Amino acid sequence: MxxxxxxxxxxxxxxxxxxxxxxxxxxxxxxxxxxxxxxxxxxxxxxxxxxxxxxxxxxxxxxxxxxxxxxxxxxxxxxxxxxxxxxxxxxxxxxxxxxxxxxxxxxxxxxxxxxxxxxxxxxxxxxxxxxxxxxxxxxxxxxxxxxxxxxxxxxGFNYRWSPYATKIKEILANNTIGKITSVDFHWYLNTYHGASYFRRWHGQKDKGGSLWVHKATHHFDLLNWWIDSDPTEVFAYGDLEHYGANGPFRGDNCRTCEFKTKCDYYYDITKDKHLMNLYVANEKHDGYIRDNCVFRKEIDIYDKMSAQIKYANNVTVNYSLTTYSPYEGWRIAFNGTEGRIEASLDIPYNKNVAVNQAEMHAREMEQTVLEKTSTESIIVHKLWKDFDTILVPIEKEGHGGGDKRLHDKIFKTASKVDPYDRSAGIRDGVMSVLIGIAARKSIETDSPIKIADLTDLKPMPKRIK
Incomplete structure (x- = not known):
């Protein structure tokens, strides 16, 4: 044995x-x-x-x-x-x-x-x-x-494994729009999901590295994988002007706050038995408050972020992250020498549907959904031609179906060849966080930051697998 x-x-x-x-x-x-x-x-x-x-x-x-x-x-x-x-x-x-x-x-x-x-x-x-x-x-x-x-x-990058993200990778890998030249990528966190980061430990740079690192590492990993190259330089802007000390009032936590009836961000953790048992019942051991005030003064991360990213294969990216959007979703567009690809998820008016953003966030945190499958579109527009709409069957639970596929790959089929190269090792992990780290340093120094100056990993025009 x-x-x-x-x-x-x-x-x-x-x-x-x-x-x-x-x-x-x-x-x-x-x-x-x-x-x-x-x-x-x-x-x-x-x-x-x-x-x-x-x-x-x-x-x-x-x-x-x-x-x-x-x-x-x-x-x-x-x-x-x-x-x-x-x-x-x-x-x-x-x-x-x-x-x-x-x-x-x-x-x-x-x-x-x-x-x-x-x-x-x-x-x-x-x-x-x-x-x-x-x-x-x-x-x-x-x-x-x-x-x-x-x-x-x-x-543990799971977004790569969602069918929608995989379809984008497939279209790009087939050179459908020729050589990629530039990308616009914009992510919107709603006032439920976005606020949740500011009431937790993620609201302090010394714990989460800011949302440039904790949240956007997902997005940067997708970019690195889709573009199939390494980042070389980052210039960024960012500020904190909605949460933190900008708030009109503050309390020790939502449970005891005197402004419950006035605060749009009031969060009643007592309605969640699991979080009460996991966190509130154990505050006495380490002092961690799960329903902290989103307007507490020690918050020092950014709530609006924008970056320009240059890649070793000469692709340029315009990226932004908004943390107090009315809705949760994202948009991306790839410009190429032979056309353009546009993709987006969860933009409510694209399908003319009403979405309960509070319920959407709750179900994301619980990893459960009402509608388990549907279709979403990807627009492919070739130069001098009309556009084509590609319908992609998608799953709504577990990060678009990525969670279960990631787990299966790790624990069941790791030796099976994946044509989309979705597995992530240490180089992928480092390159994704270095973009966020460089963005943070760029804001602090008001200057572009070279990725090669941060570690001994040298950016390559073709991503190393």
């Missing part, structure tokens, strides 16, 4: 040299389940990387340990996931006790690097929630650690 397992682990290492997804399918010939530990038992960790894996893949994996600095949240997370494994406040103790095959990191963004590096040094493969990390120095430390360890790192 042990020889079978050793041979399989060897195949994992061999595969790493050829695949952006470094870990092979975790099927140890039925001789042993994959031993997983999770560090960070917040919503994302206990649901997407916890309860969902338990429900879908228990035949091939098992959680052998959970870790968090908050003992109360740790215990509730264990119950919510439905696992029977030991829990640890001390991460090092968990590693030494459980000796896992894979570590999943879902802690506060600014601490990802600590657990990634410790895991690699311990001799484990590591899977981290996006973003990889929050600054260029931590990025370099992670790069150095992976190179020395001989182990591998996966970054």
């Amino acid at each position: 042990e020889n079978s397992r050793r041979k399989f682990l060897t195949s994992i290492s061999m595969l790493a040299a050829y695949s952006a997804f470094p870990i092979n399918s975790f099927d140890f010939g039925n001789s042993k389940k994959l031993r997983i530990v999770l560090v960070g038992t917040g919503v994302r960790g206990t649901s997407f990387w916890g309860k969902r894996l338990v429900g879908e893949y228990s035949d091939i994996l098992e959680f052998v340990g959970l870790s968090d600095i908050n003992p109360g949240r740790l215990q509730y997370g264990k119950e919510y996931m439905g696992v029977n494994c030991p829990t640890f406040v001390d991460f090092d103790e968990m590693l030494n006790t459980t000796k896992p095959d894979l570590i999943i990191v879902t802690t506060v963004d600014s601490t990802h690097h600590k657990f990634i590096i410790k895991g690699l040094e311990f001799g484990c493969d590591v899977l981290t929630e996006k973003p990889l990390t929050t600054d260029e120095n931590k990025s370099q430390e992670i790069l150095n650690a992976e190179r020395k360890s001989g182990k591998n790192l996966i970054v």
Whole structure:
């Protein structure tokens, strides 16, 4: 049995040299389940990387340990996931006790690097929630650690795996509009989803690196993948002029605020039993407030953002992120030497439908939807010709169907060749965060930032797979 397992682990290492997804399918010939530990038992960790894996893949994996600095949240997370494994406040103790095959990191963004590096040094493969990390120095430390360890790192980018994003990739890869020359990409967070970042720890740069990193790393990864090149330079603008100290009033948190009836951003967490059990019941352990005031003065991230991004293949991108839009959605347009592609999702008046934005956000957080499938259009307009409308069957749950496809790829079919190259390794993770880090530094210095000056990774005209 042990020889079978050793041979399989060897195949994992061999595969790493050829695949952006470094870990092979975790099927140890039925001789042993994959031993997983999770560090960070917040919503994302206990649901997407916890309860969902338990429900879908228990035949091939098992959680052998959970870790968090908050003992109360740790215990509730264990119950919510439905696992029977030991829990640890001390991460090092968990590693030494459980000796896992894979570590999943879902802690506060600014601490990802600590657990990634410790895991690699311990001799484990590591899977981290996006973003990889929050600054260029931590990025370099992670790069150095992976190179020395001989182990591998996966970054959990799920948007690549949605059928809609994949169709855009397919159209571009077929040179439908010739060589891409420029891109316009605009993302809109509504006043429910957008505000949620400002009431949580994400509202402070030292924890989430700003939404340039925490949120936009998703968008930059898509751009890098679609354009199939590395970014070389970023110039950005950004400001905080809606949330934070700009608010007309503020309180300690929404539950106790005297302005409940006056504040448009009042959020009643008491209506969510799960969040009450996970966070409110455990505030006494670490002081983390889940329903914090969106107008608290310590908020120092940007709520409006715009960037110009230059790529090594000479493509230029105009990107923006708005955090207080009336609706949630995004638009993108690719200009090419032979035409133009336009795509968008969730723009309500494109289909002349009324959308309850509050319900839309709630269901996104719960990863459930009323309408599970539908079709969306992509417009392809060739020069000197009329436009064509391509209808794409899409799924509404789990980031457009990307969540389940990402999990299947990691845990079931990692060795299967993917024609769209959707798997993301360490280079993808670094290149996506470096755009956001460069944007943040550009705002602070009022100057363009060279990507090559941030780490020892050199941008390539053709993205390295």
